[in-house]
Amino acid sequence: MQPKSITVYLNHEPREWRVHPNDLLLNVLREHEALTGTKYGCGIGECGACTVHIDGEPVLSCLTLAIACEDKSILTIEGLARDGKLDAVQTAFLDHSAFQCGFCTSDMILMTRALLNEIPNPTEEQVRDYLRGNLCRCTGYASIVRAALGAATQEANAIGAADA
């Protein structure tokens, strides 16, 4: 049907999109914006691979119509590092080697970021609880959980140092 021109704020920058009602956000990101860090996994909302933040909340881009993102802020893995500096969660994933094949890395990092925004100092149980909809088919969960806890500690220390 009729395409519509919309403005979105993609990774902190305004973008004009011309989208059809049946364009999924996932496909617009990957095919139109060439942001392939967001992955197409199951396509039915059960694996978490396509997770992005919309207005700060983690949602699934495979179940989101692009046209519904008008005037909203979209954050993908490509927008997490600012001014060439990795986010603390990204650094922690590197430090803890929290990936094997890498397919779930984008969604695990974005979910961990969302968790720490909500609960800055989570318990291991809270981390596992929050990440339970995100699948790692290499089953490398132990290091992912360690990385999430490590990122929390690092951010707490950074705030402590700034306060001192």
Next chain:
Amino acid sequence: MRDFDLLQPKTLTAALDALAPNDPATRPLAGGTDMIVDIRSGRAAPTALVSLQEVAELRGIKRENGTLQIGAATTLAEFLTHPDLAHQALYQAAYNFANPMVRNLATIAGNINSASPAGDMLPPLLVLDAQIELVSKSGTRLVALDQFLLGPRKTVRRADEVIASIRIPALRPQSPVSTGFYKLGLRQADAISIISVAVRLERDGDTIRDVRIALGAVAPRPIRATGAEAVLRGQPFSENALKESARIAAQECAPIDDLRASANYRRRMIQVYVRRMLEQTWNKTL
């Protein structure tokens, strides 16, 4: 994905205008977590969707004369944080619902309208006597959830109606009340229930003054186990009474064999979890 037209009304009046022709191929769209999957799989083939996402009238939770009025667009995530939605059964069901990303999109009205036999929020809403507010250009009607659900994916909602709110009446308990919900799934997230059980129990000293039991995923739609309730209502609490109620609940349901579990296993698990949830809700009213 197949082509469709999309309308994005900003008011309820405009949404109802769009649905007024009462055409089953024009469907309301809420969070989309069922609808988009259904369109992609070919299970749904709407020619037009009327998005309710920007309709402000469908948002918000309020209390009026004791009745809790939950806006249709309330997301499952909001059920975990809103202080007025403090029924334990609703909280447990929302907590085990899909995964955090889906909970940020999926709405309570969407879960009800999908009318899955395994719909997570339906057993808790059944034991809370929830009513569904349906609105259309020709008026408003309130339908008890028990009457709203007809069968798998079948409800009494006409194509020109939208769910505007879910009403949970104040049941004016004379004694301590507790609710609970348990979902038996194959894993901790993204599970479709093998069975689920919701209980609302009102206690008067050593007696069960009132009890409601609802069962999910063991019949064409979530059901009340009225026979299992009847043997407990007004009776003194005892282990044997609970066991008898659980036995009747297992007889009242009509499960099927499918890839998640056999009918026999489902019946057995209904017996186990009805007893456990009765015990748990009883103990919580102490």
